[in-house]
């Protein structure tokens with residue numbers, strides 16, 4: 301099978317010496333939806349930033365669609381990987397949503413009127429038509445999440461990488477987001493500690509703990525393994 | 540925070556918001572420059588300009604109360620800065636404040652400066668009340684302000700709101716733990732919050748930069764908008780420029 305994302309023996313140390321990743325290996329096939337599970341501080345966000353070349357590997361490598369992530373391939377890699385950050389505020393930095401969503405196509409050399417058209421279309425797909433001229437701080441938390449998603453969907457990435465996408469959403473917005481994502485065809489990698497979201501989106505789960513992959517299996521099997529879930533802080537022990 | 544509501548009238552449809560933002564910006568500049576160019580003692584022309592501003596405020600549906608409240612802050616600054624005129628302008632003493640003699644000429648100059656300031660300030664308040672920040676940015680762009688300037692203003696604008704949000708969250712978190720009852724503890728709390736806020740601002744900046752890189756940022760924020768002038772805006776601006784021109788001309792002939 302064609303592997304879209306290949307992470308091999310990846311290690312990363314933050315400049316302050318924190319060893320956040322210690323030899324992570326896994327691969328994701330095109331069209332697969334994978335949940336990246338793990339307690340807080342296990343290295344999920346750090347791992348996701350490597351997929352986009354935002355952090356340079358200390359050892360090991362990442363390849364996207366056969367392209368190894370090195371400084372000279374960053375442009376190609378970033379065009380294929382759409383990364384939605386844990387905090388949507390990090391991602392919405394321009395005065396209006398439309399500008400934020402058009403940012404990536406413009407950087408890609410798409411002419412302004414076409415970029416604006418693409419941005420409008422993407423916002424409408426996510427149900428955000430009508431607020432495109434608003435500033436992000438005039439949106440609700442849920443709308444902001446969707447807007448952050450729009451900023452990467454607009455480039456039609458091959459892999460959609462979401463970091464904790466449901467952090468501050470209520471049940472209804474959560475369901476809406478899941479519905480939206482299920483209708484899409486992109487390969488999906490979702491980091492979360494919300495098992496409900498993982499279950500409704502993905503078939504496969506990769507569990508990260510202290511920067512290592514400690515389990516990689518069908519999500520259905522992982523979720524019934526009470527001992528594993530408790531060991532890695534993904535479920536509270538029963539009283 | 541009060542600046543959260545800065546652009547609250549931008550959504551109100553009015554004859555003023557139907558003109559393009561650039562016309563609004565130029566109109567404001569015209570009014571401010573016009574009032575600054577009035578010769579001293581031209582009270583009637585000043586009154587005409589002030590009336591024009593009030594009419595524009597009315598057309599823009601900015602309530603008088605709002606206009607008054609928003610001009611107060613900067614107005615006080617002008618007041619303090621020009622209070623020196625009261626005693627520095629030589630002339631017949633009107634009354635004395637301790638050792639300081641206030642002349643009638645000084646009083647008139649002072650009042651005139653305040654009058655001019657209120658025209659300019661009111662015009663500025665109408666501008667920011669009817670024009671959202673993104674629109675103002677377009678206006679700056681259209682007037683060919685360097686791209687670096689408008690792009691950094693744009694990113695700075697969002698960052699400002701994010702930071703204020705963060706500071707408010709820190710403050711709420713501290714308050715909810717009953718922090719800051721005595722005056723020394725409150726001072727220490729303020730220092731703590733400021734320090735935490737600054738460190739968050741740095742990491743926020745770093746994360747935002749990464750988010751930009753992730754979407755192909757290569758050192759330049761490309762502009763999306765270009766806007767077209769319409770007849771209405773041209774007409775409105777021409778009329779305003781004519782009015783100010785006539786008032787100015789009249790004032791200079793009379794004086």
Ligand SMILES: Nc1ncnc2c1ncn2[C@@H]1O[C@H](COP(=O)(O)OP(=O)(O)OP(=O)(O)O)[C@@H](O)[C@H]1O
Pocket residue numbers: 314315316318319320338339340341342343344345346347386464493
């Ligand atoms: N900028 C940084 N500098 C130093 N250490 C960091 C930095 N960012 C994260 N770390 C550390 O790296 C480890 C992994 O962090 P990471 O953010 O990847 O975890 P996570 O799994 O995403 O956690 P969460 O679920 O809370 O988001 C943690 O020990 C964290 O403290």
Ligand SMILES: [Mg+2]
Pocket residue numbers: 344345346386463464
């Ligand atoms: Mg994280």
